[in-house]
Amino acid sequence: MAVYAYLVAGYLILAGSYGIVRSRHLVHAIVCLSVAQAGTYVLLIAVGYQRGGATAPVFGSTTKPNKHVVDPVVQAMTLTDIVVSATVTALLLALAIQINKRHGTVDPDDLAALRG
Amino acid sequence: MTRLTRLILFALGGTVMAVAFVLAALDLPHFGTSYHPYRDLAVPAAVQHHTANVVSAVNFDQRAIDTFGEESILIASVVGAAALLRPSKEETERLVPDLGRTLQSTRLIGYVLLPVTLVIGFDVVLHGGVTPGGGFQGGVVLATGLHLLYVAGSYPALDRLRPVTTFEIADSVGAAGFAVIGLIGLASTGAFLGDFLPQGALGQIVSTGTVQVLSGVVGVEVVGGMVVLLSRFFEQEITVQTGDD
Numbered sequence: 330m331a332v333y334a335y336l337v338a339g340y341l342i343l344a345g346s347y348g349i350v351r352s353r354h355l356v357h358a359i360v361c362l363s364v365a366q367a368g369t370y371v372l373l374i375a376v377g378y379q380r381g382g383a384t385a386p387v388f389g390s391t392t393k394p395n396k397h398v399v400d401p402v403v404q405a406m407t408l409t410d411i412v413v414s415a416t417v418t419a420l421l422l423a424l425a426i427q428i429n430k431r432h433g434t435v436d437p438d439d440l441a442a443l444r445g
Numbered sequence: 446m447t448r449l450t451r452l453i454l455f456a457l458g459g460t461v462m463a464v465a466f467v468l469a470a471l472d473l474p475h476f477g478t479s480y481h482p483y484r485d486l487a488v489p490a491a492v493q494h495h496t497a498n499v500v501s502a503v504n505f506d507q508r509a510i511d512t513f514g515e516e517s518i519l520i521a522s523v524v525g526a527a528a529l530l531r532p533s534k535e536e537t538e539r540l541v542p543d544l545g546r547t548l549q550s551t552r553l554i555g556y557v558l559l560p561v562t563l564v565i566g567f568d569v570v571l572h573g574g575v576t577p578g579g580g581f582q583g584g585v586v587l588a589t590g591l592h593l594l595y596v597a598g599s600y601p602a603l604d605r606l607r608p609v610t611t612f613e614i615a616d617s618v619g620a621a622g623f624a625v626i627g628l629i630g631l632a633s634t635g636a637f638l639g640d641f642l643p644q645g646a647l648g649q650i651v652s653t654g655t656v657q658v659l660s661g662v663v664g665v666e667v668v669g670g671m672v673v674l675l676s677r678f679f680e681q682e683i684t685v686q687t688g689d690d
Binding site (some may be wrong): 330332333334335339341343346347350351374375376377378379380381385386387388389394396398399400401402403404405408409413415416417419420422423424426427429430438442 | 448451452455459462463466467470471473474475476477478479481483484485487488491492497498499500503504508511512514517519521522525526529530533574576577579581582585587647667670674677678681
């Protein structure tokens with residue numbers, strides 16, 4: 330199916346978001362955010378894929394430079410995506426630790442003090 | 446907002462998003478097609494700059510300014526997490542004696558893999574321009590590899606292997622190095638992050654000009670950032686005690 334890989338990406342994003350909405354634990358919500366972000370990796374890599382034995386966009390003595398490779402631009406963007414995702418996850422986990430210390434709970438529903 | 450209203454709101458928004466996403470996906474170029482206009486531009490540009498790893502060429506040459514923004518995000522979040530995780534006034538730092546036990550086999554594997562992982566990490570950073578890899582990937586391998594000592598040995602051993610201050614400095618030096626290389630490029634080629642180094646033949650380790658240098662400084666920054674981050678989380682768990690106990 331021509332759009333199957335794209336649908337997997339959309340499914341991951343929605344499943345992750347659903348997890349965040351239903352979350353009863355901040356760490357669980359952060360992991361769900363990572364799942365949703367994994368959908369963006371799948372989407373980017375799927376966009377760059379090419380059928381028919383296209384190789385990785387890395388050349389050498391055995392693979393002479395040619396254009397029969399998968400798209401390197403989306404791969405570089407995926408790399409950026411993963412790095413930003415990892416750092417954001419670290420920052421959110423640090424926030425979760427602080428919230429646990431200050432409020433004594435990690436259930437998002439109990440964090441009434443954070444409401445505007 | 447109650448859980449029920451939140452679920453209903455998500456159901457509405459999620460449905461709209463799902464329908465819009467499927468419609469958009471149906472209109473995308475088909476999966477696996479040979480139509481890749483960006484690739485057709487990126488590959489010749491990389492080959493022209495003698496960079497064998499086109500992904501690194503995109504990251505550190507063609508889109509180097511975006512990578513500059515990305516590594517700024519990295520250092521900003523490391524600083525943010527470190528600020529959030531510093532011990533508060535009510536907390537004191539002291540090392541409780543290690544009460545855990547480690548299996549002999551875990552120790553063995555940890556000590557054997559520690560040097561191997563570090564060598565692989567250096568290899569991935571240093572060959573970022575010619576083989577798959579680069580500063581980001583290699584930096585993570587190096588930083589997490591160091592923590593095998595915690596798995597195999599103990600926290601004090603890890604503390605001796607990685608003086609956190611040194612890695613804090615490495616983090617900033619790496620981030621500043623990227624900007625300095627960019628400014629040298631600006632001065633010598635007229636473009637920020639312009640490639641000012643001589644280039645050799647495709648596939649040689651020194652052929653890639655600034656790609657390899659930028660990959661290296663990013664590697665230094667990632668190692669520094671990751672070690673600082675992990676050390677803060679370790680401290681929360683291991684050495685920081687609240688005033689009560």
